Amino acid sequence: MTPFHLHHKTILVTGASSGIGRQTAISISEMGGILVLTGRDEKKLKETLALLKGSGHQLFAADLLIEQQRTDLLEKLPQLDGIVHSAGIVKTLPIKFLDPEKIDETLNINYEIPVLLMAGIMRRKKLNAKASVVFISSIASQHPYRGGAVYAGAKAAIEAFSKSISLESSNGIRSNCISPAMVKTPMYEMSEQKVSKETMEAHIKQYPLGVGYPEDVANTAIFLLSEASRWITGINITLDGGYLLEK
16 A cells, blocks of 8 residues: 555644635545544634544634644544644734734734644644644745834744654654745635736746645645655645745
8 A cells, every 4th residue: 555645534624614724624534534624713714624524524614723622622622633723814014014913813823723722732742653743834934025024023933842842742743844935715705806817827827846736735734644754854845836946
């Protein structure tokens, strides 16, 4: 049997209601995995659930910024063989317009939630031996953009946190990051509405392999969750279609 399969592995996916999180859940189910889905929008989570292959999947709608809801989720979680932290937001915030509220909004979702969730999971020993943790980061962590100071900082912090998990874990538990460039998700569609068509087309031309799709990120997550990557921990895989080659 291929080492890339996920049969008999139970995997939690956060932000599973849309975009990369939804596709990652679907792709994991196609590789034999059993999903635990979480996100804030129960209706959209149910839509994701209906798209999964196989059986035994679970759904827990929760706002993980609310401590009681996070605790409830942690108590209900089964033993896990993998986690994909996909929940996140992107906002353009020029430095001169930053204030505590705007900083907290971005940091809380992109950094605080996955950190506190992982802390709770590890305290409760919910990770099985040889489990794999995957964080969805961004090329912005190493290549910031105008208006992206807080977002880039949050992603850089989550990459450091992932390495800390690798250092502190035992029993073969691994932690890695995936850093995509532009991926065609609902966030991409929002960007198309905010800038001119010419601006978007000029940006897309900088990708030798074109912009990415959620499936490209999901396939990389499957690799990191599977036994095929059993000797890999504490790294960050860049997915950019060649965008950074000339940067």
